[in-house]
Amino acid sequence: MDETVAEYIRRTVLKIPRDEIKTMLQKWGFLSETQLQTINFHQIKENISQDVVQLCEENSADIKQAAVLDIIYNHIYPNKRVWSVYQMNKTGEETEFFDLTDFKKKFKRRLRSALKNVTINFREYEDNAIWIRIAWGTPYTKPNQYKTSYVVYHSQTPYVFVSASVLKSNLPLLCQALVVASNYHDIREMELRSHSLNSLKDIVFKRYSQNFQTYCPRPLQERNVAPESADLRIIQENRHEKERIQRVNREVFGDGPQPQLEFAQYKLETMFKSDSKMDVLDKKEPFRCMVKFSSPHLLESLKSLAPAGMADAPLSPLLTCIPQKARNYFKIREKKSLFPGSFMKIIFKDHYRAWGRRDSWNIDVSKKFPSSFSGY
Amino acid sequence: MPGTGRQRRRHFVVRQTEGNGVQGSRRKRKVPREEALAALTPLLPKGRSLAGKMEEGKAYSPDGVFAHLEMLEARAHEAAVKQEATEQQEEKLARLKARVQELRLQRDELRAKVDLQQKGQLGKEGVVSDLAQPSARAVLEWKIKNIKATLQIFYLTGISGKLTKRGVCFCISTAYEGTYLDSYYLDLLTKPEVQIHRHSVPIFIPLEQIAKKYLQTDIRRFLSVLSDHLNAYVGRRYQADQLQEHFSDQIEGPLQRNSLCNLLVFNYNVSSRSKTFPFNVRLLYGDPCGSLPTEVIVSCTPDAPASLAETAAAHSDLFRRVALHKAFRSFSGTEESVDGAPVGHPASPQ
Numbered sequence: 001m002d003e004t005v006a007e008y009i010r011r012t013v014l015k016i017p018r019d020e021i022k023t024m025l026q027k028w029g030f031l032s033e034t035q036l037q038t039i040n041f042h043q044i045k046e047n048i049s050q051d052v053v054q055l056c057e058e059n060s061a062d063i064k065q066a067a068v069l070d071i072i073y074n075h076i077y078p079n080k081r082v083w084s085v086y087q088m089n090k091t092g093e094e095t096e097f098f099d100l101t102d103f104k105k106k107f108k109r110r111l112r113s114a115l116k117n118v119t120i121n122f123r124e125y126e127d128n129a130i131w132i133r134i135a136w137g138t139p140y141t142k143p144n145q146y147k148t149s150y151v152v153y154h155s156q157t158p159y160v161f162v163s164a165s166v167l168k169s170n171l172p173l174l175c176q177a178l179v180v181a182s183n184y185h186d187i188r189e190m191e192l193r194s195h196s197l198n199s200l201k202d203i204v205f206k207r208y209s210q211n212f213q214t215y216c217p218r219p220l221q222e223r224n225v226a227p228e229s230a231d232l233r234i235i236q237e238n239r240h241e242k243e244r245i246q247r248v249n250r251e252v253f254g255d256g257p258q259p260q261l262e263f264a265q266y267k268l269e270t271m272f273k274s275d276s277k278m279d280v281l282d283k284k285e286p287f288r289c290m291v292k293f294s295s296p297h298l299l300e301s302l303k304s305l306a307p308a309g310m311a312d313a314p315l316s317p318l319l320t321c322i323p324q325k326a327r328n329y330f331k332i333r334e335k336k337s338l339f340p341g342s343f344m345k346i347i348f349k350d351h352y353r354a355w356g357r358r359d360s361w362n363i364d365v366s367k368k369f370p371s372s373f374s375g376y
Numbered sequence: 377m378p379g380t381g382r383q384r385r386r387h388f389v390v391r392q393t394e395g396n397g398v399q400g401s402r403r404k405r406k407v408p409r410e411e412a413l414a415a416l417t418p419l420l421p422k423g424r425s426l427a428g429k430m431e432e433g434k435a436y437s438p439d440g441v442f443a444h445l446e447m448l449e450a451r452a453h454e455a456a457v458k459q460e461a462t463e464q465q466e467e468k469l470a471r472l473k474a475r476v477q478e479l480r481l482q483r484d485e486l487r488a489k490v491d492l493q494q495k496g497q498l499g500k501e502g503v504v505s506d507l508a509q510p511s512a513r514a515v516l517e518w519k520i521k522n523i524k525a526t527l528q529i530f531y532l533t534g535i536s537g538k539l540t541k542r543g544v545c546f547c548i549s550t551a552y553e554g555t556y557l558d559s560y561y562l563d564l565l566t567k568p569e570v571q572i573h574r575h576s577v578p579i580f581i582p583l584e585q586i587a588k589k590y591l592q593t594d595i596r597r598f599l600s601v602l603s604d605h606l607n608a609y610v611g612r613r614y615q616a617d618q619l620q621e622h623f624s625d626q627i628e629g630p631l632q633r634n635s636l637c638n639l640l641v642f643n644y645n646v647s648s649r650s651k652t653f654p655f656n657v658r659l660l661y662g663d664p665c666g667s668l669p670t671e672v673i674v675s676c677t678p679d680a681p682a683s684l685a686e687t688a689a690a691h692s693d694l695f696r697r698v699a700l701h702k703a704f705r706s707f708s709g710t711e712e713s714v715d716g717a718p719v720g721h722p723a724s725p726q
Contacts, residue, residue, distance in 0.1 A: 093585055097660060098634040128635045155634040156580040205579050212561040212576070213538055213545045324574060 001060050006053050008145050009066050012073060013049040020076070021048060027072050030065050031055050063145065067121040071133050074150055075125070078197040081150065081163040085192045085200055085326070086175065088158045088184035096183070098155040100124065107132070107181035114173050119143045128154050136170050149174060152197065158184065159204045161197060191329035199259035203323050209256025245306045245313040252320050258299035264328040266291045266318065271334055299323065531559075534607075535599055542566070543573065548603050552611035552667065553699065560606055570595065580635040581605050582664075604665040611667035612637035618701035626704065628654055638664070640700075646676075646687060646707075653680045655688060659695060672696050 016024055022041050025031055031052070039051045056065075074081065108120050117137030124130050132151040137143035151174065152161040160178055164171055175187045194200050202208045236242075267290050295301045299322065306313035314320075322328055493511065530536035537546045543565040550557045563574040570591055577583050583602065590598035616637050619627070628643040638661040645652040655676050662670035674692040676684050694703045 093582075096580075096634075096636065097639045098636070099639060100632055100634070124630070124632075128633065154580075156636050159579065206576050210561070210574055210576060212547070212563060212574070213540050 001057050002063070004145070005061060005063050005066050006057065008063070009056055009061065009069065010049045010053045012066070012069050013052050014045055016073060018045055018048070021045075021052075024069075024072055024076065025052070028065075028069050030059065030061060030069070035059075063119060064121065066145070067119060067133055067135070068123065070145075070148070071121060071123045071131050071150075074133075075123070075131060078163075079195045082193060082195055083152075083161050083163045083197050083200055085190045085204060086160045086162055086178075086187050087190050088160065088179060088182065088187045090158075090184040096156045098182075100130070100155070103130070103155075103181045107177050110177040110180045111173065114176075115139065115170075117141065117143050119145065130155065134170075134174065151178065153178070153182070154201075154205075157205070160187070161200060191327040193328065194261045196260040196262075199261060202259045203326050208259050208323055209254035211251055211254040242307075248313045249303060249306055252314060253299070253303045258297070258303060259323060260300075261298045261322065261328055262296065263292055263294040264298055264319070264322055264330070265293075266330045266332055269331065269333045293319075298328075532556075535603055543570075546599060548599070548606055550603075550607045550610040552607070552614045555614065557610045557614060562602075577602070577606070578609075578635075581609060601665075608661075608663070608665045608667050609636060612661055615667070615700040616640060619704060622701060623704045623708075626707070636664075637661070640669075644704075646684065646691075648681070648684060648687070653677065653684060655691070657691070657695065659700070667699070668697070669695060 013021060018041070022036065022039075025036055026033075035055045035058075039048060039055070041048060104122050111118055111120060111134070115137070117139065119133075119135040121133045122130060123133075130153045132153070134149045134151070135143040135145045136147055136149065149170070150163040162171075162174070164174075179185065179187050190204075192200060192203065267288075269288060293302075302315065302319050305311040306315060318330065318332075497511070527536075531547070531549050534551070535546060535548055537544050540563070543563070546562045546564065547559055548562070549559040560578075561574075561576045562572060565571050565573045572583075572587060572591070575583065581602075582605070586598060586601050586605070590601060616631065616633055620631055623644075626644050628645060630642070632641040633639070640659040641657070643654045643656050646655050647653075653676055655674055657675075658671075658673040659669040660671035661668070672692045672695045674688040674695070676688055691703075694706070698706070
């Protein structure tokens with residue numbers, strides 16, 4: 001067995017958390033049950049990995065099997081990579097008969113015709129997801145197994161999820177191969193990026209919970225009703241307002257869990273608007289700034305802004321449109337509208353007191369925001 | 377003050393207020409001196425005149441034509457304002473009377489209802505009042521049950537809708553041969569033109585194409601076509617899922633499918649004379665609105681006995697006519713039958 005393959009398998013096993021190593025090796029299926037029985041999975045990982053490499057030597061593993069183990073690892077832990085979404089277009093109207101073998105053949109042929117030194121592996125999963133692992137080399141060097149790109153494609157959909165490696169120069173080649181293999185015409189990158197692959201899938205496949213008004217009898221979820229205070233002297237003064245906020249929030253965000261995104265970035269190229277007391281800029285030129293919202297779970301935190309009293313309900317559509325528009329990078333320009341007076345403000349209460357003596361930081365953006373957005 | 381020859385006109389500001397209870401803007405109108413004098417003169421004791429006291433220089437005669445005209449104008453204005461006020465009050469009165477009428481009608485209706493209920497109670501047991509309470513509750517529960525049943529019917533018909541603030545929200549509930557499966561939602565806006573606002577239709581269903589063809593012109597056809605697509609997809613998927621769930625022992629290797637479930641390729645075992653032979657089948661569902669395959673290719677290995685060719689042809693025919701999982705059920709049902717005999721129609725009941 002090749003030294004590089006052995007090293008690669010060893011390093012892959014080291015990445016796996018110790019409790020999961022056995023199940024993952026079983027999934028891999030390259031080592032037999034009897035062989036797995038001989039490994040002591042309670043020793044330190046260093047030793048476990050050595051044992052595994054030993055057994056792989058006996059079975060003479062090659063790079064293809066090692067790559068499969070890597071795919072399995074990345075399938076179980078996809079959140080360790082950053083995924084971006086690409087959208088493909090085609091003009092034809094024929095029904096798609098997606099043939100997997102055909103797809104694989106075309107993809108490999110296209111990629112290999114441009115670059116001989118690549119390792120390509122496929123693995124299909126139950127939810128019609130095809131995982132493609134590509135290890136890139138150059139025309140003069142062998143593929144570097146540690147610089148891999150991953151592509152996840154669901155058949156007959158126009159979306160591809162790519163986790164590119166550091167070698168960005170290979171992206172055009174990859175995109176071309178995808179387009180050819182899936183019978184589309186062109187491909188473009190969407191402004192949507194996240195660590196959570198499943199959330200990206202939820203957003204573009206519209207699997208997240210949207211609140212549709214219907215008469216369909218759904219079982220009413222038991223909402224946690226706060227226990228009525230035994231002391232009748234305590235009266236909720238703002239009950240109506242709170243209920244209104246809850247209602248508006250539910251209408252906008254729906255009932256279920258939100259897709260997990262880590263950030264939303266808004267690049268502003270709008271004019272800074274202020275009253276004359278706060279004349280920050282002498283000349284009227286676009287005030288370029290970038291607003292970035294970061295959070296371990298951005299949409300859930302936006303959902304809880306209004307009930308927590310930190311923002312007015314309903315929230316600005318700029319924030320709530322993220323799942324529907326399937327983007328988290330925005331570029332906001334001045335909208336040359338017929339009604340120059342129609343502006344909308346996002347007001348965050350009690351923050352940013354550093355700016356003079358103002359209590360709120362107003363970010364004025366054009367009211368008709370959808371048409372003033374553009375690609376990043 | 378010594379006169380300098382310059383005219384100094386002093387203006388009196390006369391406020392004009394509207395009548396009681398009606399909100400109107402207060403107008404301040406500067407009125408020249410003469411008019412003020414003209415207005416005030418009747419209030420003064422006889423013989424005296426303000427003019428004599430205040431003037432200096434020119435003499436303003438209270439009987440000037442312009443002054444008179446201005447006075448008339450002011451009076452007319454006052455009269456108009458008063459009339460407007462009275463008109464508004466009359467309007468309000470009429471409205472309130474109509475409302476009283478309405479409320480009286482409502483009260484009479486409710487009274488009649490209560491009487492009816494009480495009479496009903498009397499008719500039954502001759503005891504009043506205490507039973508009125510649970511009866512109302514029973515009525516409410518019956519109403520709720522009724523509405524739930526109606527909504528269930530809407531759901532069972534397959535396409536139901538609800539008017540929203542800006543349009544209408546449709547729910548397409550799919551089913552396959554008696555089993556109800558997923559529901560898909562479409563939120564449509566009706567202004568300025570019919571367009572899809574949000575939806576939960578899977579991405580591989582050609583929604584945009586169908587919408588481009590029919591949404592603007594014939595919305596019923598649009599919904600019907602979309603419902604056909606969705607029901608067919610769901611049906612195909614159900615068959616494939618059932619096959620994998622119940623007949624996995626007969627299938628060799630993976631079941632190759634795709635998102636739309638319109639191409640299935642797999643190997644399955646056919647036993648003949650206590651030997652098993654692998655068959656390979658490729659099912660192509662050419663019609664996006666159909667749940668039966670349009671093209672079936674069943675092939676067996678070259679070393680298989682010739683009689684199996686007939687079996688393959690029979691299977692091929694069966695797959696074209698019958699749902700996939702039912703076809704397999706018929707295989708296992710007639711497997712113990714005569715060796716080598718080609719499989720006929722499904723023996724097992726639905």
